[in-house]
Amino acid sequence: MTLASVLTAAQMRDAEQVAMAAGVTEYALMERAGAAAAEIIWRAGAKRDLLVLCGPGNNGGDGFVIARLLRARGVPVRVAALGESRTESSRTARAAWNGPIEPLADAAPATQMVDALFGTGLSRGLDTAVADQLAMLTAQASFSYAIDLPSGVETDSGALLSRVPAFGICIALGALKPAHLLYPAAGCFERLLCADIGTEAPDRICRLEPPALAIPAAAAHKYSRGLVAIVGGAMAGASRLASHAAARSGAGMVRHIGLESPIGGPDAIVALQGDEADEVTALLSDQRLAAVVAGPGLGRDDRARARLASVLTCGRPLVLDADALTLLGEENASAVPAGSILTPHEGEFVRLFGDLPGSKIDKALKAARRSGAVIIYKGADCVIAAPDGRAAVATGASSWLSTAGTGDVLAGLVAGRLAVTGDPFRAACEAVWLHGDAARRAGAAFIADDLIMQFPAVIASRL
Numbered sequence: 001m002t003l004a005s006v007l008t009a010a011q012m013r014d015a016e017q018v019a020m021a022a023g024v025t026e027y028a029l030m031e032r033a034g035a036a037a038a039e040i041i042w043r044a045g046a047k048r049d050l051l052v053l054c055g056p057g058n059n060g061g062d063g064f065v066i067a068r069l070l071r072a073r074g075v076p077v078r079v080a081a082l083g084e085s086r087t088e089s090s091r092t093a094r095a096a097w098n099g100p101i102e103p104l105a106d107a108a109p110a111t112q113m114v115d116a117l118f119g120t121g122l123s124r125g126l127d128t129a130v131a132d133q134l135a136m137l138t139a140q141a142s143f144s145y146a147i148d149l150p151s152g153v154e155t156d157s158g159a160l161l162s163r164v165p166a167f168g169i170c171i172a173l174g175a176l177k178p179a180h181l182l183y184p185a186a187g188c189f190e191r192l193l194c195a196d197i198g199t200e201a202p203d204r205i206c207r208l209e210p211p212a213l214a215i216p217a218a219a220a221h222k223y224s225r226g227l228v229a230i231v232g233g234a235m236a237g238a239s240r241l242a243s244h245a246a247a248r249s250g251a252g253m254v255r256h257i258g259l260e261s262p263i264g265g266p267d268a269i270v271a272l273q274g275d276e277a278d279e280v281t282a283l284l285s286d287q288r289l290a291a292v293v294a295g296p297g298l299g300r301d302d303r304a305r306a307r308l309a310s311v312l313t314c315g316r317p318l319v320l321d322a323d324a325l326t327l328l329g330e331e332n333a334s335a336v337p338a339g340s341i342l343t344p345h346e347g348e349f350v351r352l353f354g355d356l357p358g359s360k361i362d363k364a365l366k367a368a369r370r371s372g373a374v375i376i377y378k379g380a381d382c383v384i385a386a387p388d389g390r391a392a393v394a395t396g397a398s399s400w401l402s403t404a405g406t407g408d409v410l411a412g413l414v415a416g417r418l419a420v421t422g423d424p425f426r427a428a429c430e431a432v433w434l435h436g437d438a439a440r441r442a443g444a445a446f447i448a449d450d451l452i453m454q455f456p457a458v459i460a461s462r463l
C-alpha cells in the first residue's frame with residue numbers, strides 16, 4: 001500500500017481488522033495514530049497552548065492520546081469532551097489522560113485546536129450547537145488540526161452533513177478517504193497529511209501522483225513517438241487548441257483534419273482538409289495513427305454526426321470530448337469502442353451515463369465499467385477511472401482552470417500521451433497531472449493557450 005491509497009470507511013475498518021488479525025490490538029493502532037498526529041502537531045505548533053476536542057468514539061480516543069503525548073512534551077494542553085467515551089479503546093485512552101476534562105460546550109479557545117470529535121464513524125450531521133462551538137473554536141485558533149477527517153464530512157462522498165469550518169491541517173490516518181479528495185470536503189483544509197499507522201490496504205484507488213516520464217528512445221522517429229489526428233468541425237478554435245496541446249505533449253506528429261485549410265497555429269501541425277465524412281474516413285485509415293481526438297469544435301449538426309461516425313469506426317485509439325460526448329449521449333455511450341478515453345465534465349457525464357448513485361469515484365468507476373472506456377470525470381476534483389476498477393483522483397487544481405478552452409487543451413494532451421504510451425489509463429493520469437501542473441505554473445488569469453506553452457517545462461520536470 002502507498003499512503004496515497006484511498007479507502008472508504010468500510011475498507012478502512014477491514015484494513016484495521018487485518019492488522020488486528022495479525023496481532024495488533026485496536027488500542028495499539030490508536031496509540032500509533034495519536035503518536036503520528038502528535039508528532040505533526042508538535043512540528044507545526046511546538047509549545048503553543050492546545051485545546052483537544054474529543055468525541056465519543058475512536059476519533060475521540062485518538063484525541064486523548066494526542067493530548068497525553070503533547071502534555072508529556074511540555075505543551076499546555078486542555079481537553080474538552082463531547083460526553084462519555086463509548087468504545088473500549090477510547091475509554092482506555094481517556095483513562096490514560098491524566099488531566100482534567102471540560103464539557104465541550106464550556107470550552108474556551110486556544111492558540112492551537114485539535115478536532116477529534118468524529119472521524120469515519122460519523123453517521124449524521126453534528127447537532128447545531130456542537131457544530132457552532134467547533135466552528136467558533138476553529139476560527140479563534142491560529143493553528144487547527146482535523147484528526148482523520150474534519151468533523152461533519154461524510155467519509156465516502158465528501159458531502160458536508162453539517163457546518164464544517166476551515167482547518168489548517170487535516171491528518172488522515174492510515175490511508176486517505178474519498179472525503180480527503182472530493183469536494184466540498186476537500187476544501188475544508190489547507191494542507192493534507194497522511195499518517196502511517198501500519199495498516200495494509202489495496203491500492204486500486206489512489207490519489208493522482210506525479211508521473212515518471214521518459215525521453216524519446218535514441219532511435220526514435222516521428223511515427224514511433226506517436227501520430228495524433230484531431231478531427232475538427234464547425235468551431236476551428238477548439239480543435240486548434242487540442243491540436244496545439246497534442247503537438248507539445250511529447251507526441252511525434254499531429255494532423256488536424258478540419259473543414260478549412262490552413263488552420264493557423266504552429267506550422268508543425270499538419271493541416272488537412274476533410275469536409276465530407278468519407279474524406280475523414282480515408283484520412284483516418286492510416287494504421288500509424290496512435291490516437292484520434294474528436295469533440296472539441298466538432299459541432300452538433302448532421303455533418304458533425306457523420307464525422308463522428310467516421311471516427312467511431314476508424315479502429316484507432318480514441319479520445320472523445322465535448323460535442324462528441326453530447327452527440328453520443330443522445331444515442332448511446334455503449335457505441336464507444338473499448339479502450340477509448342472519454343473526458344466529460346459534469347453536464348456531459350450526466351447526459352452520457354445518467355445520475356448514477358454513489359460518490360464521484362463510484363460514478364466514474366461505474367461509467368468506466370459500463371462503457372469499457374477510461375473516464376476522466378473533470379472538475380475541481382477530477383476522477384480518472386478504468387474499466388478494470390483502478391481509479392486515480394486529482395485534487396487541488398487551480399480554480400483558474402475554469403476558463404473556456406482548458407478542456408480542449410486537456411483532450412489534446414490526453415491524446416498526445418496516449419500516442420506516446422499506448423496505455424489509456426496511464427495516458428489519462430499523466431495528462432491530468434501535467435495539465436494541473438501547467439495551470440499551477442501559469443499562475444492567475446491565464447487563458448487556455450497559455451497552458452500549452454507550459455507543457456515543455458512541465459514535461460521536463462518529470463523526466
Ligand SMILES: NC(=O)C1=CN([C@@H]2O[C@H](COP(=O)(O)OP(=O)(O)OC[C@H]3O[C@@H](n4cnc5c(N)ncnc54)[C@H](O)[C@@H]3O)[C@@H](O)[C@H]2O)[C@@H](O)CC1
Binds near residue numbers: 015016120
Ligand atoms: N480504523 C482504524 O484503523 C483506526 C481508526 N482510528 C480512529 O477511529 C475513528 C473511527 O472511530 P469510530 O468508528 O469509533 O467513529 P467516530 O469516532 O468517528 O464516531 C463514532 C461515534 O459517534 C457516534 N456518532 C456518529 N455521528 C454522530 C453525530 N452526528 N452526533 C453524535 N454522535 C455521533 C456514533 O454512534 C459512534 O458512537 C477514525 O476516524 C480514526 O480517527 C484510530 O483510532 C486508529 C485506527
Ligand SMILES: Nc1ncnc2c1ncn2[C@@H]1O[C@H](COP(=O)(O)OP(=O)(O)O)[C@@H](O)[C@H]1O
Binds near residue numbers: 382401403404410
Ligand atoms: N474550479 C476548478 N478548479 C480546478 N479545475 C477546474 C475547475 N473548473 C474546471 N476545471 C478543469 O478545467 C478543465 C475544463 O474543461 P471543460 O469544462 O471541458 O472546459 P472547456 O469546454 O471550456 O474546454 C477541466 O480539466 C477541469 O477539470
Ligand SMILES: [K+]
Binds near residue numbers: 116117118147148
Ligand atoms: K475529526
